[in-house]
Amino acid sequence: MGTDDAELVELVTNLGSFKVHNLxxxxxxxxxxxxxxxxxxxxxxxxxxxxxxxxLCLLNRAIDKAKSLLQYCSESSKLYLALTGDVIVSRCQRSRSLLEQSLLQIQNNVPVALAVEGATFILDPYEEEAGKVVKELLHVGESASDSQESSEIKALQLAASRLHITSSKAILIEKRSIRKLLEKAGDNDSTKGRF
Known part of the structure; x- marks a missing residue:
């Protein structure tokens, strides 16, 4: 039922570098x-x-959900993670609360010391700024004049710079991440239609 050491080591290795929201x-x-x-x-x-x-089952599920969230943050698009930064903070807080709640429930049933220091979650100011820029671009709409298009390009360049999407390799990785998100969203839409 529980997580073994090999699984834990795999998580640390796979998630050692997060694309965005690193701290x-x-x-x-x-x-x-x-x-x-x-x-x-x-x-x-x-x-x-x-x-x-x-x-014990609740704690195991809480650990699995936390790992899924961490994996999502390591694999997803930088632009998308910056855009949804406030949602990621909220999900981390909810997941932390679920872990703490699970530990409190189990504390009376086992002789193990279960004190866990709380973690605080805040967005990096540069990532938050990049997210705001991308949100503003999405709200502008389809009708773009030449000057508006030029300012949109500058805004995207600013967001890319803040998120370190500047090399051709970083751009390729970002394109792949966005493509995976779009495929996943398409799969979810087709699944919903069947039920």
Missing amino acids: MCTEFLKLVNRISSIFPEIEAARPRCSSGIQA
Whole structure:
């Protein structure tokens, strides 16, 4: 049921460098790693009552959700992550709360010390600025004059600069990330239509 050491090492290796929100994601990763490192002890204590087993399952799901969020932040488009920065902060806060809630529920059922220091999540000012620029561009609309098009190009260049999308390799990686997001969104739309 729990996360093993190999899975934890894989998570750290795969998520060692986050594309955007590096400080926030690294802080969240530290929290997830601390909880994951004590999970085998919690699991070994084998809470016997149904509430203890439910709490253990809830903690395991909370760890999995946190890992999914971290993976999403490591694989997604830089521009999209900058655009949705406030949503990422909110998701990190909700995930942290779920982890803390799970630990509190299980604390009475196992003899393991479960104190976990809280993590704070804030956006990097440069990434926040890049997100605002991209949002403004999206709100401008389709009717673009030559001067407006020129200012849009400058705004995109500013966002790309702030997000370090300046080399041809970085641009290629960003294009691939956006393509994956679009494919995933298309898959979700077709799935919704079938039900």
